[in-house]
Amino acid sequence: MSRHSAITDVETYMQQLGRAARQASVALRRLPTGRKNAALLAMARQVEASRQTLLAANARDLERGRAGGLDAALLDRLALDDRRLDTMIEGLEQVAALPDPVGEIDGLRARPSGIQVGQMRVPLGVIGIIYESRPNVTLEAASLCLKSGNACILRGGSEASESNAAIADCIAAGLAEAGLPEAAVQVVATTDRAAVGRLIAMPEFVDVIIPRGGKSLIERVSREARVPVIKHLDGVCHVYVDATADLDKALAIAVNAKTQRYGTCNTMETLLIDAPVAAELLPRLAEAYAEHGVELRGCERTRAVLTEVTPAEEADWHAEYLAPVLAIRVVEGIDEAIAHIETYGSHHTDAIVSESYSLARRFLAEVDSSSVMVNASTRFADGFEYGLGAEIGISTDKLHARGPVGLEGLTTRKYVVLGDGQIRG
Amino acid sequence: MSRHSAITDVETYMQQLGRAARQASVALRRLPTGRKNAALLAMARQVEASRQTLLAANARDLERGRAGGLDAALLDRLALDDRRLDTMIEGLEQVAALPDPVGEIDGLRARPSGIQVGQMRVPLGVIGIIYESRPNVTLEAASLCLKSGNACILRGGSEASESNAAIADCIAAGLAEAGLPEAAVQVVATTDRAAVGRLIAMPEFVDVIIPRGGKSLIERVSREARVPVIKHLDGVCHVYVDATADLDKALAIAVNAKTQRYGTCNTMETLLIDAPVAAELLPRLAEAYAEHGVELRGCERTRAVLTEVTPAEEADWHAEYLAPVLAIRVVEGIDEAIAHIETYGSHHTDAIVSESYSLARRFLAEVDSSSVMVNASTRFADGFEYGLGAEIGISTDKLHARGPVGLEGLTTRKYVVLGDGQIRG
Numbered sequence: 001m002s003r004h005s006a007i008t009d010v011e012t013y014m015q016q017l018g019r020a021a022r023q024a025s026v027a028l029r030r031l032p033t034g035r036k037n038a039a040l041l042a043m044a045r046q047v048e049a050s051r052q053t054l055l056a057a058n059a060r061d062l063e064r065g066r067a068g069g070l071d072a073a074l075l076d077r078l079a080l081d082d083r084r085l086d087t088m089i090e091g092l093e094q095v096a097a098l099p100d101p102v103g104e105i106d107g108l109r110a111r112p113s114g115i116q117v118g119q120m121r122v123p124l125g126v127i128g129i130i131y132e133s134r135p136n137v138t139l140e141a142a143s144l145c146l147k148s149g150n151a152c153i154l155r156g157g158s159e160a161s162e163s164n165a166a167i168a169d170c171i172a173a174g175l176a177e178a179g180l181p182e183a184a185v186q187v188v189a190t191t192d193r194a195a196v197g198r199l200i201a202m203p204e205f206v207d208v209i210i211p212r213g214g215k216s217l218i219e220r221v222s223r224e225a226r227v228p229v230i231k232h233l234d235g236v237c238h239v240y241v242d243a244t245a246d247l248d249k250a251l252a253i254a255v256n257a258k259t260q261r262y263g264t265c266n267t268m269e270t271l272l273i274d275a276p277v278a279a280e281l282l283p284r285l286a287e288a289y290a291e292h293g294v295e296l297r298g299c300e301r302t303r304a305v306l307t308e309v310t311p312a313e314e315a316d317w318h319a320e321y322l323a324p325v326l327a328i329r330v331v332e333g334i335d336e337a338i339a340h341i342e343t344y345g346s347h348h349t350d351a352i353v354s355e356s357y358s359l360a361r362r363f364l365a366e367v368d369s370s371s372v373m374v375n376a377s378t379r380f381a382d383g384f385e386y387g388l389g390a391e392i393g394i395s396t397d398k399l400h401a402r403g404p405v406g407l408e409g410l411t412t413r414k415y416v417v418l419g420d421g422q423i424r425g
Numbered sequence: 426m427s428r429h430s431a432i433t434d435v436e437t438y439m440q441q442l443g444r445a446a447r448q449a450s451v452a453l454r455r456l457p458t459g460r461k462n463a464a465l466l467a468m469a470r471q472v473e474a475s476r477q478t479l480l481a482a483n484a485r486d487l488e489r490g491r492a493g494g495l496d497a498a499l500l501d502r503l504a505l506d507d508r509r510l511d512t513m514i515e516g517l518e519q520v521a522a523l524p525d526p527v528g529e530i531d532g533l534r535a536r537p538s539g540i541q542v543g544q545m546r547v548p549l550g551v552i553g554i555i556y557e558s559r560p561n562v563t564l565e566a567a568s569l570c571l572k573s574g575n576a577c578i579l580r581g582g583s584e585a586s587e588s589n590a591a592i593a594d595c596i597a598a599g600l601a602e603a604g605l606p607e608a609a610v611q612v613v614a615t616t617d618r619a620a621v622g623r624l625i626a627m628p629e630f631v632d633v634i635i636p637r638g639g640k641s642l643i644e645r646v647s648r649e650a651r652v653p654v655i656k657h658l659d660g661v662c663h664v665y666v667d668a669t670a671d672l673d674k675a676l677a678i679a680v681n682a683k684t685q686r687y688g689t690c691n692t693m694e695t696l697l698i699d700a701p702v703a704a705e706l707l708p709r710l711a712e713a714y715a716e717h718g719v720e721l722r723g724c725e726r727t728r729a730v731l732t733e734v735t736p737a738e739e740a741d742w743h744a745e746y747l748a749p750v751l752a753i754r755v756v757e758g759i760d761e762a763i764a765h766i767e768t769y770g771s772h773h774t775d776a777i778v779s780e781s782y783s784l785a786r787r788f789l790a791e792v793d794s795s796s797v798m799v800n801a802s803t804r805f806a807d808g809f810e811y812g813l814g815a816e817i818g819i820s821t822d823k824l825h826a827r828g829p830v831g832l833e834g835l836t837t838r839k840y841v842v843l844g845d846g847q848i849r850g
Contacts, residue, residue: 026767030791103790109812115801117811122793124823207823228653228824249846256848342451351842364841365528366455368547376540376844385849386542386840387534398549398632399653400825403840415811415828416789417776419801421674423681424810 010190014198017153018205020183021126025151027181029123033100035178040143043174044092047139050170051085057166058135065159077133078160088139091390095143098389101407102149105416114422119413123149125207127410128199129392130155130221132213135163141210142171142185144392148410151184153206155199157213158191165189200225212393230405233396234320234346235265237378240337240363242354243276249375250277250353251284256377257351259292263322265394266349266371266381270317270327272337275301278330282306285328294324301330317344334359338366345369348396349381370396370403435615439623442578443630445608446551450576452606454548458525460603465568468599469517472564475595476510482591483560490584502558503585513564516815520568523814526832527574530841539847544838548574550632552835553624554817555580555646557638560588566635567596567610569817573835576609578631580624582638583616590614625650637818655830658821659745659771660690662803665762665788667779668701674800675702675778676709681802682776684717688747690819691774691796691806695742695752697762700726703755707731710753719749726755742769759784763791770794773821774806795821795828 028036047054058080065075101121108118127150129141138154145152156164168187175184188195200209200221209229211221222229239257241250257268273281282305289296296302297312309328316327317340331337334352341350351373352363360374371381381404383391388406395401401409453461472479483505490500526546533543552575554566563579570577581589593612600609613620625634625646634654636646647654664682666675682693698706707730714721721727722737734753741752742765756762759777766775776798777788785799796806806829808816813831820826826834 026793029793111810111812113805113810115798115805115810120789120797125793226648228822230824246846252846252848260849364545368451368454368550369839371840371842372545373540373842374844375846376842377848379849380538380540380842380844380847381840385536385538385540387536397653398837399655402837412823412827414794415796415806417796417798417801417805419799419805421671421677421800422805423677423802424685424804 010192010194011198013190014188014195014202015205017183017186017188018126018202021151021153021186022205024181024183025123025125028146028149028151028184031149031180033102035180036100036147036149037096039146039174039178039180040092040096042177043139043143043171044089046170046173046177047085047089047092047167050166051082054085054163054166054170055080057162060162061160068159070159074133074159078135078163080135080163084136088136091140092143095147095390098147098407100147101411106413108416108418113424114420116418118416120416121408121411121413124410124412125150126205127152128155128206128209128227129153130196130199130209130211130213130217132157132217133159135160135167137212138164138167138187139171140390141392144390144407144410146184148407150410153186153188153199155188155196161191196221197224200227203227210392228400230393230395230401230409231397232265232393235267235348236270236318236320236344236346237266237268237349238270238272238341238345239268239351239353239378240272240331240334240341241274241277241281242334242337242352242356242359243274244356244359245277245353246355247277247281247284250281251288253351253353253375253377254285255288255292257379258289258294258326259324260377260379262324264379266378267322268326268378269319269321270329270340270344272329272331272340273302274337275330275332278302279305282328289326292324294326297325297327299329302328320346334362338363341367341369346396348394349373349378351376351378370394435617435619436623438615439613439620439627440630442608442611442613443551443627446576446578446611447630449606449608450548450550453571453574453576453609456574456605458527460605461525461572461574462521464571464599464603464605465517465521467602468564468568468596469514471595471598471602472510472514472517472592475591476507479510479588479591479595480505482587485587486585493584495584499558499584503560503588505560505588509561513561516565517568520572520815523572523832525572526836531838533841533843538849539845541843543841545841546833546836547839549835549837550575551630552577553580553631553634553652554578555621555624555634555636555638555642557582557642558584560585560592562637563589563592563612564596565815566817569815569832569835571609573832575835578611578613578624580613580621586616621646622649625652628652635817653825655818655820655826655834656822657690657818660692660773661695661743661745661769661771662691662693662773663695663697663766663770663775664693664803665697665756665759665766665775665777666699666702666706667759667762667777667781667784668699669781669784670699670702670778671780672702672706672709675706676713678776678778678800678802679710680713680717682804683714683719683751684749685802685804687749689804691803692747693751693803694744694746695754695769697754697756697765698727699762700755700757703727704730707753714751717749719751722750722752724754727753745771759787763788766792766794771821773819774798774803776801776803795819
């Protein structure tokens, strides 16, 4: 009975958040850039002025987390310190400095009827964001949604609830200082899991859901959502070294793509090597990877050169290791490489290393991934490296936004028609 | 038992179609424009050569439909004749003549790291289209999907099954003549309704579903789909005549937007009139609408001027009449007009008639509809009028494609990165 009544309350509560967000979105849509920037900078000042409060709230979350047996990696993601607060403040200032995509009109062209037709970039409306432990996501998500003219409803992890509530206070104070509606950014105040179920099933109030976190969260949200989801699933990224490659570049890219960071989605997980250069390149690679402590798992032809490498099994070609482990396969030319990527890849980021104009052109056209690269490390697949200025995540969807999603991905385009009294004949 | 075994068969059959479509999509992605155009023109020749077969198949559908008690409107949508075949042939030729969006690279810019980053337009992959009686949709959908480099699976209405099978033969012959994979376009050959349930739940094989048809079909597909849906729901369109309007233009636009065609989604359903011009404009409108036999339903203030008009009820402001009926409301200025559109509109197409620069600018920015117009009839909201060359439908979604959807809406953009050996520091 009490369980049932709790769910009823969450439902009412989420409906209230949804209705308020929808109303706020109408006001945000009309807001000039300067007002949005003023709110972002006011939030930055609030965070600066609230350092002690934020760190104290975070300390309570950390203590609860330690008592509850959270592992070290989770505790690290949860933790705030002065350096992380600095980064959060800088993040707000950077988003304030970005160009505002809203209102931009593209391709305004005259038509035979005499009307002019173009497309105007406008906010999506209300964005729901569901995320896990890292409390800085609260501020990051709020700033990107606000700058792109969207209202947002943020639902963080229960382990960060005190930190998120303290950050929510800074956001609310910043909004109030700039005279913006308080429902422009709402942080869900209950840790009841039913709140997520409601948030993803209110198409009347929420236009899109962005889940940020582990695969199980994203799969659950995608499965149950009644509104569109911009999602990020696996990053099984490949580098293919073609026989015409500059092998020094190939070595540098292969090492960087694997070892610069192991836990990121744009890290290479499988290296494909064109047969004619395998004998020359593999020993150099093995030496470089050994220095980084990367474990290699190879196909038969790889093991013919590097005899001590573990045999790769079928599961290795599918694996997103997120660890110092690399699968290596020797292939016969670009067709086999592209077929391997098509079969085993996750359509995230794939690169070719080649000096051949024709093969580079084919790889760019034929590999169906959100980022396709020639002679560059897969680690560049990132909103900042691409010049988006900020990133709410990397989309592995095909529709709407594909690859790193910045402010533009949080907007849509409507048609505008300028006439002079035209009627249709 | 036989029911169960039929479902099992449909499941296997749909899986086969899905797998074949996915394979074909890999080949289509690589296809040069000329090869795609050759197939479209070959299909046109096949239709020309098969006129008698097509009309005979259609006659069998019509006969079955008449025997089954289909209404006149449905029979009309189902019917083919030589003129409709001409239009189908011309449609194929027009799609062949359109520019190919695939491969276009936008915004290739150098980044501080030395890489160049741009976005390349690429096919979505496999598109499932579910539609009702009109058999010409089979060819239209096939041609747009093929030109945009997508494989498609087409599921037409059971009442058109013979016509669709005959059209499918023309498509297959055209594909074969041009040397394209036969699974580039597949027409579902069973009328079992379970086929739709499968088609919308194979994310591994189908990238997007486009339902074309009545609201109940679209709602069912949206509710049950496990893949993204590009959908078209209501068109409750408004024209707002502001007090600064040129009343001759206002009269012409208001009459055209309502009466040029009644059954289309971009037809005006509610007319909003700024109070200061109501007394002058309403009698002129009443006279014009009377000539067209349009029934008016008005608010109290409308009825103060036009005393014989039926009172509008709350339901009238929500209504998509698709008929010679119009709701009229007198409002106090643009704020009340925009608020009315926000409350009752369907975010499809809305127009202001005004000579005020500031009000026109506000209306364009603040009305959240897929098409927003100044001094033009809502009837212009159409892929052909907008210069898209062809249209698969009008999207009332916010994500991906909003408003008329042409070839571009059937594609997505992936990031391309051109480097020279760059690694991330």
